[in-house]
Amino acid sequence: MCPAGRTRILGGMSGATATNASGPPSGGFEHTVKDFWASRPRRPHRGRKVAGVAAAVGNRYGVDPVVVRVALVTATVFGGSGVLLYLLGWLFFPDESDEVAPAEGLLGRGHSSTSKGLTVVLCVAVFLSASWALTGTGWLDGGGLIGLALLVAAVYLLHRGRGHLRRPVAALAYQEGPGGTAFAVPLSAQATAPGWDPLGAAPLAWDLPDPNPEPPRPTEPAEPPEPRGRKSRIGVATFGLTLIVGAVGATLAANEGGWFTPAHVLGLMLGVLGIGMVTGAFVHGGRGLVWLAVPLSIAGLLLTSLPNDPFRGSFGPIKATPTTAEAVLPEYRTSVGTIDLDLRQLPADAEVSTTVATGAGTGTVYVPADADVTYTCSTTAGSANCLGSERSGLDTGPVEGEDLGDDGGPGGANITLDVSSSVGSVEVLRG
Structure with a gap:
């Protein structure tokens, strides 16, 4: 038992983040993967649409969550890998208020607010979506595997370039009060260390300085705001290129047929939009492209669900x-x-x-x-x-x-x- 009034820091992580570090991670592929796991995105309560996976990735790396959602939807249309990665994020990204991720909670490694029943359902859904995405049964043979590889590579590059920013930090402490009563408090609530209590009495009974005080920890400077530059024209350029691809594809579909069907033309347009939106996330532009990507994704999903391209004619x-x-x-x-x-x-x-x-x-x-x-x-x-x-x-x-x-x-x-x-x-x- 710890003496009354003493505090012991827990090893768990919370939604708090450190906004500065020494710089991008050095080392090879293995080091980057281990560092990604150690500082995984945490699913926030605010800003989530379903389970908070897209919001978690966006918050962790400073990317607009809308871009992440569109990338996942596009990957779903291109063979189903978007659904697979979302479910994996749900299973292995902890909630911001939990000790561990749902998959780890199922194995008894800590507390997770996701019920074990839902976690089992998610595991089954991962298996089914993997069978759909990786067997090449969609309109683009191998599209699921290609989409999965592109998204994994994008996350790897994001972590290499921005993994040192917004890192989750320990934010819970385990404090024992008078009489051995234990309770968890946020680390931010402990702005000053409690006074030394040599008799283990109530904290207010003594007000003596600690004979071995710890030196104050240096405060890390906040991440400087990114300078404002000229507004990017990536959105206008991507929108124009998407229309050109659609017009050329529609002309080829009407005159030549063959591979150029309406579903394939929509897929090409979504591919251009996806590249433009991911690029725009780094140059602060292209947010309005989502209003074109969403209806095109829905139309593409409907077309690929219907057999034999019925709207040809x-x-x-x-x-x-x-x-x-x-x-x-x-x-x-x-x-x-x-x-x-x-x-x-x-x-x-x-x-x-x-x-x-x-x-x-x-x-x-x-x-x-x-x-x-x-x-x-x-x-x-x-x-x-x-x-x-x-x-x-x-x-x-x-x-x-x-x-x-x-x-x-x-x-x-x-x-x-x-x-x-x-x-x-x-x-x-x-x-």
Whole structure:
């Protein structure tokens, strides 16, 4: 037991930071990684949107948290690595009022305000997001691994350049009062050392100086404010370059197709925005780019979630009534609108195969009463009614089958159909 009125400093860390140090860390890769772990960002209570991971990184290295959030969202669109890194930060960055991070608290290494149940859920989510991000199942093969490598490299460079600033410092003390009562107090509350109490009595009973006083610790000077320079034009330059990339990509997508789909063009635009915003974090510019990055990220996420790039094609309704097999097109496609394809005028010996696809709208195909029809009908969100087989809901899977017509056997036109809609309904009906 410590004598009454004595104070013992705890080894834990709190949200307080030291704003000055000797300079950027020297040493190699291993030293930088160890120093990063020892001075990890701490998740603040103020300024957090979910768990405070982006705010923690921003506060630790003096970077706008908005830039960190946009980088994570962009990395999520480019393969899912943003979600993985956010969950890892939630698990291994301590809360500013806790002794240890949630993962360490789960192992019994100290107190964490995150419940063990939530920590286990986070561990499972990390495993699932890692499987998604690192298996290359997204639209950009290997995009998750590339995004993960870029973000890890960015954090490493941030720590190399700014790791000596805003370092967390010990800020809790363990004080024993009269009678052995123990309580924790902030280190800032102990502005002066208590007087020496040789009899262990109440602190107010004696007022004798400590016979072995500790020399006063030098106060570290505050980090000087960064000088104001000319306002950076990185935001305007990035905005202009993003529009140019979008315009060129849209032109190539409309004329040549191939790799240049709407989802890929949006990805290129987000890549330009991400580079500009990260650069702007160091030159104090480009904050307004977030208002362009957020809607583009949402649009990109929606496009990559829909199969087969459904919004490739014209706009408006399509109506066709071919009378010969040669007049039937291989594909009827519209981005937004309806498609009415009437095949009831085909001759009895016709043999045709076609695809009917709408991004948002209704696709309807009419077939002769005695035609032999092989069909595949699907919707991402909507309903399908194909020759009596019905299905509706969200991503319910395709309706597939073969129908030999009213005559119940082979005969009549031979028709193969693939009818799909991302948002809407599809029908195959006999006339």
